[in-house]
Amino acid sequence: MKHCYPFLFILLFITGPFDSAYGQSSVAITIDDVPGTGKLQKDNFTSQLLQELDSLNIPVTIFITEGLIYKGDRVDKNFELLKNWMNRGYTTIGYHSSRHPRYSEVGLDSFKIDVERGENLVKQLAQSKGKSINYFRLPYNDLGKDSLQHADIERYLSSKNYKIAPFTVESADWMFNYIYEYYLEKKDSVKARETAGNYIAKTLEYFDFFDSLAWKIYGRPINQVYLCHDNRLNADYLPVLLIEMKKKKHGIISFDEALQDNVYQQKDNYYKKWGISWIYRWMKNQEEISFFSKKEPEDDSYDLYKKLVQEKKEQ
Numbered sequence: 001m002k003h004c005y006p007f008l009f010i011l012l013f014i015t016g017p018f019d020s021a022y023g024q025s026s027v028a029i030t031i032d033d034v035p036g037t038g039k040l041q042k043d044n045f046t047s048q049l050l051q052e053l054d055s056l057n058i059p060v061t062i063f064i065t066e067g068l069i070y071k072g073d074r075v076d077k078n079f080e081l082l083k084n085w086m087n088r089g090y091t092t093i094g095y096h097s098s099r100h101p102r103y104s105e106v107g108l109d110s111f112k113i114d115v116e117r118g119e120n121l122v123k124q125l126a127q128s129k130g131k132s133i134n135y136f137r138l139p140y141n142d143l144g145k146d147s148l149q150h151a152d153i154e155r156y157l158s159s160k161n162y163k164i165a166p167f168t169v170e171s172a173d174w175m176f177n178y179i180y181e182y183y184l185e186k187k188d189s190v191k192a193r194e195t196a197g198n199y200i201a202k203t204l205e206y207f208d209f210f211d212s213l214a215w216k217i218y219g220r221p222i223n224q225v226y227l228c229h230d231n232r233l234n235a236d237y238l239p240v241l242l243i244e245m246k247k248k249k250h251g252i253i254s255f256d257e258a259l260q261d262n263v264y265q266q267k268d269n270y271y272k273k274w275g276i277s278w279i280y281r282w283m284k285n286q287e288e289i290s291f292f293s294k295k296e297p298e299d300d301s302y303d304l305y306k307k308l309v310q311e312k313k314e315q
């Protein structure tokens with residue numbers, strides 16, 4: 001789908017603030033870095049997120065980071081967890097690499113080795129569950145540092161019958177999770193709850209932002225793809241987030257359904273390494289991206305996150 005002249009957007013933005021009047025998009029939920037094995041032993045070898053999803057009855061697409069099964073000393077339990085995720089009727093499977101390398105840094109040859117290291121296992125498991133793997137999500141959504149790297153990775157993944165998995169909305173759940181786990185460790189449940197509240201509020205703001213952006217570009221709601229991770233914060237709060245999204249009239253759809261929206265047929269025009277939303281990648285140039293991305297909801301949690309990371313390093 002073509003979109004109109006950039007200056008027209010600018011005019012529209014001056015006249016129309018971002019607000020929540022647009023919240024009617026349908027959303028596909030995608031979860032990266034499955035299986036979250038980091039704290040599995042501590043959690044008695046059960047995944048609370050998986051249990052929550054079992055009772056939610058929504059379609060979810062999971063992107064497997066195969067190397068996570070080798071974390072810790074209970075590979076058998078990690079493997080079982082991966083199988084459980086793949087076994088669920090409501091999960092669609094995508095592949096997300098073995099050791100989560102950053103493509104723009106390691107280059108194509110190393111990246112290929114990583115992809116091929118983990119894919120047989122994941123493909124075989126998927127096949128044994130009667131599922132196929134059609135999508136690959138790049139770690140950090142890093143498609144390469146320039147147009148050559150972008151073209152290389154597209155060619156390579158397509159030669160292996162993978163399509164690159166897009167997303168449109170993410171809300172730095174990994175960052176909120178870091179802060180959340182910090183407070184949980186400190187047994188500061190008030191601060192932990194406050195952090196979770198910030199995560200939910202911020203995510204809803206991001207949906208409003210990208211919905212309004214879509215309205216202004218396409219004149220209609222588009223199907224959104226939400227990217228989040230298999231972590232403690234989502235185990236505890238994804239159900240709450242989904243309730244809040246429902247209140248704002250977002251419907252939950254599958255990833256395949258979401259991608260039937262013809263906005264996803266557009267060309268990715270972005271040739272840097274940063275993992276930005278596909279709504280930006282469909283824009284014509286960097287000026288447009290900069291103009292709109294400056295209007296994103298502000299996030300003051302990042303300073304706290306950086307401070308906590310620094311503190312941990314100094315310990």
Ligand SMILES: [Zn+2]
Pocket residue numbers: 032033096100139140
């Ligand atoms: Zn990832």
